[in-house]
Amino acid sequence: MRVIAESELISNIKSGDVAAFSQLIKLHQKMVFAVIYRMVDSLEDTEELAQDVFVKAFKSIKLFEGKSKFSTWIYKIAYFTAINHLRKKKMLQVPIHEAWIADVDESTLHTLNADDQKYYIKSAMKYLKPIERELITLYYLEELSNKEVAEITGMSLSNIKVSILRIRKKMLGILNALLKDEAINLIKN
Template sequence: MSHHITDHELIEKIKKGDQASFTILVNRHKNYALTIAKRIVLVQEDAEEIAHDAFVKAYTSLGSFKYESKFTTWFYRIVVNMAISRGRKKKLDVIEISEGHSDFVGDSGTAELDTKDRNYYLNLAISRLSQDDRLIITLYYLDELDMEEVAAISGFDKNNLKVKLHRARKRLGEILKVIMPTELESVVH
């Protein structure tokens, strides 16, 4: 039943004091909120705190929610702002990775990575991008949001977002070339 009710309907119930509706809303959006926060701050524990705090802030701010946009756009903007704020307060160590690629070579002498490994190295490459680039790549490619939603959540000008996305994708490609050049070459050709 909870899948058939819209976020806007849940918000109306929450405003009338229905705590169960807030639980449904949290369960519906917690994984995505955590993903966005983690892409920005890179630390699981910090991302969990940010997601929790964002839900608390959203709950206390539901009175200011305007039904002109999706709840997700409004809420994920809260997550992004909180994560960026946390990131400014805390310096992150950059993970250095070895340039040796012998682990990637299978018995046949060619690079072989399974889906799990590819995802690992893709996430590692994404983690090496700037905060803005990680956010844009995550929202557009991994979460498959349209440009308008990415602009609303990220706060970037919609007209400039395509350029930022193109540059972020290019930087991601350069990082992937360093991390896994043989595998990347086999995927491209």
């Protein structure tokens, strides 16, 4: 039902009904915000970039042929808008510490209680590269299929799966380092 409504909206916009675009914004704004925020990590920049994304989508809506879902198309715009922003600000790279890439397993994570797990996972995510953070998030979202994630990021499915394993390993390394630091601080105090 929603797909039909959306395709109708798109054809209305293409034939000049500008006001119909506001419904498309309302349908996708939350996801666009989340996709951008995951990478740029600043509310102010996210808002500005999200506006850019919708303006770009409006300008090029005639080029949208409906071969993929509109959501995939607009999330792809959001993804690359965020990457370009980070590239301009030279924020795509994050220094890597050796401890993060040490050989680790998930057992440490399971020794923590649920709240601590969330806290440390969120902290560890902040140390990932923005693209890694985005990739792992999109991959685990139930709203998107793996094929859609591949379309949005422009990566192959096999490449995505390999990257996810590598990112998980890196996250666990970061987590271990964070826990170790905390343990050292506790001993010092």
